[in-house]
Amino acid sequence: MLASTTMSFTMAPSWSQILSTSQFTFPENPTTKLPIRFPYERWPFHFPIRTSRGLCLAALSCRGTSADAAVEALTLQDICGGKVPQHILKRAEEVGYVMPTDIQRQFLPVLLSGKDCVLHAQTGSGKTLAYLLLIFSAINFQRSAVQALVIVPTRELGMQVTKVARILAAKSTGAHHIQKSCTIMALLDGGMLKRHKSWLKAEPPEVVIATIASLTQMIERHVLKLDSVRVLVVDEVDFIFNSSKQAHALRKLLTAHLTIKCRQTVFASASIPQHHRFLYDCVQHKWTKNDVVHIHANSVEPMPSNLYHNFLICRKEERLSSLLYLLRRDVPRSSIIFVAEQGDLEIALLEEDVNFNARATLLSDIRETGFLLVATDLASRGFDLPQTTHIYNFHLPRTAVDYLHRAGRTARLPFSTQRFSVTSLIQPEERFVLQRFENELMFRCIEVVL
Numbered sequence: 155m156l157a158s159t160t161m162s163f164t165m166a167p168s169w170s171q172i173l174s175t176s177q178f179t180f181p182e183n184p185t186t187k188l189p190i191r192f193p194y195e196r197w198p199f200h201f202p203i204r205t206s207r208g209l210c211l212a213a214l215s216c217r218g219t220s221a222d223a224a225v226e227a228l229t230l231q232d233i234c235g236g237k238v239p240q241h242i243l244k245r246a247e248e249v250g251y252v253m254p255t256d257i258q259r260q261f262l263p264v265l266l267s268g269k270d271c272v273l274h275a276q277t278g279s280g281k282t283l284a285y286l287l288l289i290f291s292a293i294n295f296q297r298s299a300v301q302a303l304v305i306v307p308t309r310e311l312g313m314q315v316t317k318v319a320r321i322l323a324a325k326s327t328g329a330h331h332i333q334k335s336c337t338i339m340a341l342l343d344g345g346m347l348k349r350h351k352s353w354l355k356a357e358p359p360e361v362v363i364a365t366i367a368s369l370t371q372m373i374e375r376h377v378l379k380l381d382s383v384r385v386l387v388v389d390e391v392d393f394i395f396n397s398s399k400q401a402h403a404l405r406k407l408l409t410a411h412l413t414i415k416c417r418q419t420v421f422a423s424a425s426i427p428q429h430h431r432f433l434y435d436c437v438q439h440k441w442t443k444n445d446v447v448h449i450h451a452n453s454v455e456p457m458p459s460n461l462y463h464n465f466l467i468c469r470k471e472e473r474l475s476s477l478l479y480l481l482r483r484d485v486p487r488s489s490i491i492f493v494a495e496q497g498d499l500e501i502a503l504l505e506e507d508v509n510f511n512a513r514a515t516l517l518s519d520i521r522e523t524g525f526l527l528v529a530t531d532l533a534s535r536g537f538d539l540p541q542t543t544h545i546y547n548f549h550l551p552r553t554a555v556d557y558l559h560r561a562g563r564t565a566r567l568p569f570s571t572q573r574f575s576v577t578s579l580i581q582p583e584e585r586f587v588l589q590r591f592e593n594e595l596m597f598r599c600i601e602v603v604l
């Protein structure tokens with residue numbers, strides 16, 4: 155059956171445009187509405203656009219048509235059935251992943267088609283589950299070899315991704331027929347690398363979730379072999395490329411240790427500044443194949459719409475009393491207070507200098523109960539504490555991208571209509587900085603008056 159629908163695309167520039175200008179001038183979100191007769195009932199969202207150099211790029215969201223209702227009714231089972239093993243999908247259902255989020259509805263068909271992808275969508279939109287389902291679709295459960303690799307920038311994000319992957323891989327109720335379950339190794343900074351070394355030698359896991367430093371160490375010691383890797387995911391890719399040390403190691407890994415032909419490469423983040431340039435680099439440097447697909451969802455609304463932004467102007471010495479006022483007023487069930495520097499507030503801190511075990515204990519404690527977490531930007535990337543209702547910026551973040559990721563630690567309940575808030579405490583002279591973030595990220599910040 156043919157479905158007729160109107161789609162809006164973010165057109166990618168042709169490579170000649172990219173090459174002709176180093177200061178790229180193509181508008182970030184040029185939207186062209188094209189009426190398209192869509193031939194694939196199940197694949198309504200993606201229509202790769204071929205540029206003059208043959209690169210397949212962006213396809214965006216489908217809006218307001220009769221086809222929408224049918225598409226919105228599709229479950230994860232409908233979208234992934236036949237590709238992702240049944241026991242994984244059953245397990246996903248058991249833990250509450252029944253309907254896909256909007257983003258998963260867009261991402262999964264492209265991911266499961268085997269194309270290299272750049273997943274670029276709001277914080278908390280469900281990118282992790284999307285790429286994990288891809289991984290489970292690609293690995294051979296009977297084969298003991300590292301077949302999927304997820305690279306993360308921090309230990310905390312690695313622990314979180316590992317937890318979700320293990321939950322999905324766990325035996326579902328009554329699934330006794332599965333001969334061998336999938337093993338998932340977390341190869342993270344501060345971990346027990348000696349133990350991992352013996353594990354890798356004795357019986358390699360199917361999936362490894364790793365920070366760059368630990369991964370490099372294992373590769374250099376010839377303990378970890380990557381020649382069986384079929385799926386490579388780099389989460390928070392812009393963050394990794396921002397650190398010169400991590401970027402160097404990642405580049406090496408993308409080109410020297412893994413061949414692009416044999417693997418499917420996925421880059422994910424809520425923020426990929428200069429994404430046109432990034433896509434160009436992906437192809438030029440052979441990090442991905444030429445027909446990499448960039449899925450840029452919510453490009454005009456990079457933060458969830460049920461997230462409200464406020465600011466309160468106060469002098470430096472009034473910051474703490476203003477924060478206390480806000481806490482008394484909001485009575486947040488769970489919240490994160492972001493500070494610029496360690497030691498800026500005398501409360502238990504989640505920060506780089508706290509040792510790994512203490513960090514892990516703190517996190518498991520706060521997951522159990524309501525919390526008031528004070529953190530540096532260590533907690534701003536990928537962290538999933540879904541019960542967080544309020545974010546306070548005790549200090550303004552340095553960049554708009556940092557603001558986006560801090561704000562994204564709340565509003566992480568995909569189907570909730572609840573209101574969440576982020577409030578920034580600023581000095582009068584910082585108003586223009588916040589205004590710049592507002593312009594860049596396209597949101598409006600309302601002043602709180604005491």
Ligand SMILES: Nc1ncnc2c1ncn2[C@@H]1O[C@H](COP(=O)(O)OP(=O)(O)OP(=O)(O)O)[C@@H](O)[C@H]1O
Pocket residue numbers: 250251252253254255258275276277278279280281282283423424535536537538540562566567568
């Ligand atoms: N299909 C789904 N149904 C219900 N909940 C979901 C679904 N997919 C994801 N979630 C939940 O939504 C929350 C956010 O998901 P996830 O951490 O994957 O977001 P993300 O896009 O990776 O965010 P970030 O960019 O901040 O890392 C998690 O608590 C996750 O369990």
